[in-house]
Structure formats: structure tokens, C-alpha cells
Amino acid sequence: MTDQLQEEPKTGATPARPSVDQQRKARRSQKAAKRTSDSAPATKPDAEKAAPEKPRKAPASDPADLSPAQQRRRSRYTRPRSFISRWGVALGLVIGLAGGLFYAWSINPQQEFDTAPWQLREEDRQQYLVAVMLSHPYRNDLAETLQRLIELRFPNDDPLQLVADVACDLARTGYVNSSSGLRAIRQMMMFYQTQGKSGCADSLIPMGDEDAPDVVQVVLATPTLPPPASKTPTLPAPATPIPAETTAVVIPTPIVTTSTFTIVDGPRSFCSSEAQGVIEVRVQDFEGEGLPGQPVRVRWDGGESLFFTGLKPERGPSYADFEMEEGRSYIVDMPGLADPSRTPMLAEACFTETGEQSITSYRVVFRSN
Amino acid sequence: MTRFLASLLGGLILGGLLGLYLGWVQFPVEYVDSSARDLAERYKDDYTVMIAEGYLSDGDSQGALERLRLLEVENAPAYVQEITERYITNSRSPEDIYALVALSEALGRLTPIMQPFRNIVVPEITPTEGAP
Numbered sequence: 100m101t102d103q104l105q106e107e108p109k110t111g112a113t114p115a116r117p118s119v120d121q122q123r124k125a126r127r128s129q130k131a132a133k134r135t136s137d138s139a140p141a142t143k144p145d146a147e148k149a150a151p152e153k154p155r156k157a158p159a160s161d162p163a164d165l166s167p168a169q170q171r172r173r174s175r176y177t178r179p180r181s182f183i184s185r186w187g188v189a190l191g192l193v194i195g196l197a198g199g200l201f202y203a204w205s206i207n208p209q210q211e212f213d214t215a216p217w218q219l220r221e222e223d224r225q226q227y228l229v230a231v232m233l234s235h236p237y238r239n240d241l242a243e244t245l246q247r248l249i250e251l252r253f254p255n256d257d258p259l260q261l262v263a264d265v266a267c268d269l270a271r272t273g274y275v276n277s278s279s280g281l282r283a284i285r286q287m288m289m290f291y292q293t294q295g296k297s298g299c300a301d302s303l304i305p306m307g308d309e310d311a312p313d314v315v316q317v318v319l320a321t322p323t324l325p326p327p328a329s330k331t332p333t334l335p336a337p338a339t340p341i342p343a344e345t346t347a348v349v350i351p352t353p354i355v356t357t358s359t360f361t362i363v364d365g366p367r368s369f370c371s372s373e374a375q376g377v378i379e380v381r382v383q384d385f386e387g388e389g390l391p392g393q394p395v396r397v398r399w400d401g402g403e404s405l406f407f408t409g410l411k412p413e414r415g416p417s418y419a420d421f422e423m424e425e426g427r428s429y430i431v432d433m434p435g436l437a438d439p440s441r442t443p444m445l446a447e448a449c450f451t452e453t454g455e456q457s458i459t460s461y462r463v464v465f466r467s468n
Numbered sequence: 469m470t471r472f473l474a475s476l477l478g479g480l481i482l483g484g485l486l487g488l489y490l491g492w493v494q495f496p497v498e499y500v501d502s503s504a505r506d507l508a509e510r511y512k513d514d515y516t517v518m519i520a521e522g523y524l525s526d527g528d529s530q531g532a533l534e535r536l537r538l539l540e541v542e543n544a545p546a547y548v549q550e551i552t553e554r555y556i557t558n559s560r561s562p563e564d565i566y567a568l569v570a571l572s573e574a575l576g577r578l579t580p581i582m583q584p585f586r587n588i589v590v591p592e593i594t595p596t597e598g599a600p
Contacts, residue, residue, distance in 0.1 A: 199487015
């Protein structure tokens with residue numbers, strides 16, 4: 100390199116940039132010099148230590164002589180090494196984030212609280228909607244009612260049509276078996292009909308003008324066939340005129356009560372080791388006589404069971420029973436014939452008079468009005 | 469290698485904490501198909517008030533009791549009484565209180581604190597045509 104530097108003035112040409120090979124050689128010599136200086140005994144004078152470093156500083160004194168890539172490479176090797184591995188941190192962040200989310204969403208998710216109505220299951224949302232509809236006549240605030248309907252987040256975008264659809268669904272179920280359910284559906288029908296909507300409930304449930312009486316056709320007389328001809332002569336008939344035809348009279352009658360049967364006794368609880376958690380139902384006519392074949396329904400959270408009286412003749416024609424599950428609460432009614440029992444029947448543990456553990460049983464008596 | 473492992477560990481801790489924050493606080497799991505029993509208290513209150521308002525409209529206390537069963541409370545009359553007294557104590561909307569007091573009274577839970585709010589005439593229940 101010294102020879103080259105000495106030769107340059109002779110040629111008189113512009114000093115040429117060192118080639119890449121020359122630079123590499125220079126760097127190698129610098130490193131070798133550094134190693135030599137590092138391995139030298141510490142007793143060497145400072146001047147001797149500094150001497151080999153001169154060639155190292157030469158390339159750094161003129162960085163413009165290096166290409167940008169060379170400068171980058173050079174700075175990369177000369178700058179102090181970071182204590183943090185960028186790749187390590189990035190990899191750790193990704194894995195940690197994924198693991199944290201998996202733990203927070205799947206393994207140990209946040210306990211359910213602050214549940215909003217839209218998060219309810221379909222049936223409960225429908226019941227919530229019914230409540231909104233029932234309160235509407237009292238509040239008479241259409242905007243608020245619509246807002247509450249929208250907040251339920253049913254798939255239907257139109258809240259008014261939503262009411263019609265839910266009314267349709269409920270009208271197809273046993274919800275209409277009770278007068279309160281029927282009234283609720285009519286309330287919904289009134290709501291959406293006034294808003295110009297329609298649904299299948301319109302055809303399933305007549306709106307019913309409550310002021311207009313029902314018309315019941317009562318046939319007062321039945322036609323009597325003439326007696327067969329007999330061999331013995333009959334006396335001439337008296338001159339009493341016989342009506343030529345029967346008449347049908349239409350008598351308007353007021354609306355009658357909704358329930359045919361009512362609970363006259365019970366539900367009365369008792370504790371017996373023989374009957375554990377049993378609902379004993381009896382259905383009687385208005386004179387107290389047992390009626391077989393009458394439908395009785397027991398409902399609980401998430402289910403219902405329909406059974407009939409008289410299927411256990413040894414207990415009488417009016418008798419039917421149902422076995423409860425411990426811990427559940429039940430109500431009993433006669434679908435379409437009697438309103439449900441007011442108090443729920445809870446199948447809870449009890450002790451008999453003899454001290455035996457059993458499950459509470461109930462007796463209910465329905466009687467015709 | 470030590471430098472890489474230390475950085476990886478640091479990243480894991482940071483990422484894990486970030487994931488927990490996002491999963492528990494920022495974007496927690498949203499449950500659906502829940503039971504009405506799990507409703508937030510304010511929505512349970514709203515539901516009860518709506519049922520009470522429905523009772524004021526139709527006078528059907530039995531129906532109201534039936535609908536309150538949705539909340540799966542053990543003692544519905546006591547529950548209505550508790551909400552009514554809380555509404556009165558917290559000076560909530562008088563309209564809501566009137567309705568709740570009327571329903572409480574219908575369920576046999578009229579207490580002295582409710583007396584000033586019971587000047588509401590509840591319509592008599594009318595038989596529904598077509599009901600079985």
C-alpha cells in the first residue's frame with residue numbers, strides 16, 4: 100500500500116479509489132495489527148501500542164471513499180452489540196400473545212356477568228320481547244319501545260316485523276293456552292298491526308272485539324221421525340197441529356269465562372316414603388265425581404309432560420300422577436282447560452313422620468266450573 | 469444464544485401479559501344463549517318494571533307472576549318487593565315505582581314505604597275471548 104501511495108505522484112493521475120481487494124487486505128492487516136497489540140505485554144510503552152492502530156484509522160478517516168453497502172457493513176461490525184435480540188423478542192411476543200389470548204378466551208375465560216338481553220337464548224329473548232310489548236301501552240313511547248326491540252339483536256332488521264314474527268311463533272305453541280299468553284299475543288298483534296305489519300298470528304288468533312258478544316246457535320227442537328206402520332189400525336190422530344219444521348234460534352250470549360276447570364285444592368305438599376316426589380292430580384266434575392281421560396300438564400324449566408287421568412284405575416278414574424326430579428320446580432295445569440297453579444311445586448328433600456328421608460310430594464284437585 | 473433466549477423469554481412475558489389484557493379486559497368472551505337468570509341486575513330490574521307495567525295495563529297478576537318465573541327467582545313476590553323498595557329508596561322514576569307498587573300490592577307485598585305510591589287504579593281483568 101505504501102508503494103502504491105508513493106507511485107501516485109509519479110503518474111500524476113487522480114488518486115484512484117482503493118479496490119475492494121485492497122480494502123479487504125487493509126482490514127485484515129488492521130485486525131492482525133490489533134491482535135498483535137492486544138497480545139503484546141502490558142509493559143510496552145504507549146507509543147508502541149498506538150502505532151499499529153494508525154492503519155485502522157485510515158479507512159475511517161475517509162468514509163466517502165466507501166460505498167454505502169460497505170459503510171453499512173462496516174458500521175454493523177464496529178458498533179457495540181445490543182443486549183436484546185430483535186428476533187427473540189418478536190418471536191416471544193407472538194408466542195406469548197397467542198398463548199395469553201388462548202388462556203383468556205378458552206382455558207380461563209372471564210366469568211359471565213353483566214349479561215345483556217341480546218345474549219339470552221332464543222326463548223328468553225322472546226319472553227323479554229313480550230315484556231316490552233306489555234309495557235308499551237303503559238309507557239306509550241314508540242321510540243323507546245323500538246330501541247328496546249333493536250337492542251334484542253334478533254336477526255330480523257325490522258323491529259316491527261320482528262314483533263309479528265315472534266307473535267307468529269308463540270301463536271303456534273302452547274303459549275296461547277293460557278289467557279295471559281293469549282292476551283300478550285293480542286297486545287303484540289295490536290302493536291304491529293297499527294304499524295302496518297302482518298304475520299301468521301293474524302290468521303291463527305282472531306283479534307276478537309271484546310265488546311261484541313259471541314253468537315251461539317242453539318237448536319231448540321229436533322225433528323222426530325214418524326213411527327213405523329203397525330198392523331193394528333190406529334185411531335185417527337187428534338187435530339193437534341204438528342210443527343212442520345224445527346226452528347233455529349240465534350241467541351247472543353256474553354263472553355264466558357275462559358277456564359273450564361279450576362284448582363279447588365292444592366297444591367298441598369306432603370312427605371311420604373311411599374310416594375317420593377310425586378304430583379298426585381285428581382280431576383272432578385262440578386259434583387266432585389272423577390273424570391277420566393282429562394289432560395294434565397306439568398311444566399318445569401326446560402320441559403313439560405302431558406298425561407291423562409284414569410290410567411291408574413286402582414286409584415280411581417280421576418287420578419293421574421307425575422314423578423318429579425329432586426331439586427326442580429314444577430307447575431301443573433290442564434292445557435286449554437285450567438290456568439296453572441299459582442305456587443310452584445318444589446321437589447325438595449323432606450323427612451317423614453317416622454324420620455325417613457324422602458322427597459316432597461304434592462296433591463292438586465281440579466274441578467269443573 | 470443466551471442473548472436470544474433471554475430476549476425470547478422477555479417477549480413471551482410481554483406477549484402473555486398483552487394477550488391476557490386483550491382477552492380479559494379489552495375483548496373479553498361474550499356469552500350467547502344465556503339464561504335470563506344470568507341477566508345483569510339492571511336488565512332484571514327493567515324486565516320486572518316492564519312486567520309491572522303490563523300488569524297495570526291488563527290487571528293480570530297471575531300472568532305477571534308467570535312471566536317473572538323467567539328470572540328463576542325463588543320467591544317472586546319477595547323479589548318484586550325488594551326491587552320496589554330499592555326503587556323508592558333510590559328515588560327512581562315515579563312511573564316505574566307506581567307500577568312496581570301496584571304489582572307488589574297485587575302479590576300481597578305492600579309495605580309502609582310503598583303506601584304513598586299506591587294511588588293507581590288497576591283495570592279489572594277481563595276474560596279474554598277465545599281463550600280456552
